[in-house]
Structures are given as C-alpha cells and as structure tokens.
Amino acid sequence: MDTIALGSDHAGFEYKQMLAQWLRDNGYEVRDFGTHSPASVDYPDFVHPLAEAITSGELERGILVCGSANGVCITANKHRGVRAAIAWEPELASLARQHNDANILCVPARFISEENARIIANQFLTTAFEGGRHQTRVSKIDG
Numbered sequence: 627m628d629t630i631a632l633g634s635d636h637a638g639f640e641y642k643q644m645l646a647q648w649l650r651d652n653g654y655e656v657r658d659f660g661t662h663s664p665a666s667v668d669y670p671d672f673v674h675p676l677a678e679a680i681t682s683g684e685l686e687r688g689i690l691v692c693g694s695a696n697g698v699c700i701t702a703n704k705h706r707g708v709r710a711a712i713a714w715e716p717e718l719a720s721l722a723r724q725h726n727d728a729n730i731l732c733v734p735a736r737f738i739s740e741e742n743a744r745i746i747a748n749q750f751l752t753t754a755f756e757g758g759r760h761q762t763r764v765s766k767i768d769g
Contacts, residue, residue, distance in 0.1 A: 631688030633659035633676040635669035638691030641735040648744050670701050677705040688730040695734035702730050706768050714738050716749040723753035725760045
C-alpha cells in the first residue's frame with residue numbers, strides 16, 4: 627500500500643481534509659504533515675518537512691494544497707530531488723508525471739472544485755513516468 631504525504635496551509639485545509647479521506651477510501655495510507663486547522667499559518671512550516679520526507683526517500687509522493695498552489699510549489703522545489711508541479715486540470719497532472727516525473731502535486735484550492743481536485747489527484751497517482759527522452763531532461767533538473 628502506498629503512503630502519500632499530504633500537507634496544506636490554512637487556505638488548503640478543507641481540501642486537504644477531503645483529499646485525505648478520499649485517499650484512504652481508495653486504499654492509500656496518508657501521512658498528514660499539517661496544518662491541522664483553518665487558522666492562518668505559514669505554509670513553509672508544513673512544506674519543508676513534507677519535502678524532506680520525499681528527498682530522504684522515506685516517502686515517494688506527496689500532495690500539497692494552498693490557495694493558488696504557488697507558494698507551496700516554490701517552497702517544495704527548493705529541495706534537491708523534489709519535482710513539484712501545479713495542476714489545475716487533470717491533463718497537467720498526467721503530463722507532470724509522464725514528462726517530468728513529478729513527485730509532489732500542488733493543488734490550487736481556490737481555483738478548482740473538490741471533484742476536480744480528486745480527479746487531478748487520481749491522475750497524478752495513477753500516471754507513470756514515461757522515461758526515455760524525458761529521463762535525460764529530468765536528470766538535468768538538480769544541476
């Protein structure tokens with residue numbers, strides 16, 4: 627059973643809670659890095675520990691949720707080995723996996739429906755990296 631890292635700021639809290647239940651209902655284990663309420667917080671406090679779990683190999687994939695997904699994505703991508711991608715459409719989640727081997731999905735809660743968030747998460751979790759010519763490019767990301 628796969629364990630998915632899950633984190634959010636206050637703007638993404640409700641979607642994080644919804645996605646956590648959806649993930650469990652679909653056979654995934656969830657490691658919740660917080661936040662644990664809708665009270666205002668600083669997203670790096672939750673993103674950095676989640677990204678470290680990916681970087682260390684403790685966990686393979688994660689989902690971060692905030693209002694626009696920009697802040698969490700920028701923060702996660704500061705970690706070597708993290709390839710975080712924002713997706714507001716299912717096809718973007720698929721392409722992030724197929725072409726970029728993205729290991730963290732960043733969801734913009736203020737711009738998509740809960741149903742679309744679930745569809746996007748499903749695309750991210752069920753799409754494989756294509757490798758091949760894309761592997762050469764991905765190998766150059768960390769510098």
